Amino acid sequence: MRIKAHKLDGVEYRAAANIGSEIVPTIVVLHDTAGPLTKGSSASYLASKNTAGVSVHFVVETDGTITQLVPVNRRANHAGASIYHGREYCNAFSIGIEIINPGRMEPVEARDGIVRGRAWWGQLFEDPVGILGLVRKATPQHGDGVWMPYPQAQLESVVALLSALFDKILTLEAITTHWYVSPGRKVDVNPLFPLDQVRARVLGDHHPEDADAIEASEPAPAQQEVQVAAAGGLNLRSWPSWNPNVITSIPDCTVLPVLRSGTFNGRLWHRVIYGGREGWILASYTKPMSNKEA
Ligand SMILES: [Zn+2]
Incomplete structure (x- = not known):
């Protein structure tokens, strides 16, 4: 997908009634429509001159169909009272994506x-x-x-849409949710949304430090596994350093397939897969598995 005139190529565009002034988006806020699943019904409402005054940049149907309602450089009214890391009123610096889902039942x-x-x-x-x-x-x-969980076709469209946005809009920094920016007031997206996996798929390959580390490391032997040996868990990191780059904590004793290994700043790191995500762990907090001996 490409963006022409702030509209996504290959995506139906129908202009919303509530399109605000120009913005420079730095985050994407994910929402549930919390409405009926009927195709087109939420998009029609969000495009209309509705009494709530709400609008949004994109709607993703349960079958994966994407509709754009607001140019990505214009303000939409999707987040309301909200705060992201000290910045209030996220509509002024975010792109909103409404995912068709009934929300809390x-x-x-x-x-x-x-x-x-x-x-x-x-x-x-x-x-x-x-x-x-x-x-x-x-x-x-x-x-x-x-x-209600999100159908695979819908999730694939959300990932494709986010990937296109992050490819083309260089000011974008993060993917977040309405519950995160409006805590206590909003609960979307729902707890079944695979936020970590979506973030990893969209942002995972965008760290230049990670790309450099892959270049500077060697593929691991086939079937190599290590077991975490760290009582408090071991951090999976986006690239091999102690920068604030933690993806998640891996529990003690977890067995992990090793993809690559490399020495960085005098320490051996492994690139592993955990929970569907690739990242780096310090080898000194693992022990080798003596494979296939049993
Ligand atoms: Zn919302």
Whole structure:
């Protein structure tokens, strides 16, 4: 995908009624529509001169169809009262993506073991054969609810859209969520959204330090594995250094496939895969697995 005149090539554009002044976007805020799943209904509402005055740059349908409503260099009204690392009113410096999803649903108790949830507009979602994959889950950020996972086609479109945006808009720095910038007020995206994986897929290859480290390291022997030996867990890092580049903490005793190894600043690092993400760990906090002896 390319961006021409601040519109994404190959994506349907229908102008929203609420398009604000020019902005320089530095973050992308991900949302759930928290509305019906009917294709086009949320896009029509968000494009309209709605009484809430809301608008958004992109809508991603459950089948992966993307519609753009606001040019990426113009302000849309998607985040409301919000703050990102000290900067208030994120609409002034963010691109908004609305993902079609019912949002939080009220759990409906039943004795048959089938997960059911009632959306705020009254629609009952139930999942007798498990196709929707409805899950009841509580997190500190979201509270308790029944949630619908995002179909793969929709997630692939979100990743493709984010990748195109980060490729073309050099001011963009981070992918965040409405619950993160409006804590206590908003719970979207829902707790089933694979935020870490999406971030890793979009941003993972964008660290020049990582690319340099891959160049300067050697492929590991096939099937090489190490086991984490660090009681408090071991940090998986975007590139081999102690900069603030932690992707996640890997629990003690986790066995990891090693992709590459290299010495940086006098220390041996391994590039490994953990939770679907590639990153770097310090070899001195691992022990080799004596493979296939059992
Ligand atoms: Zn939102």
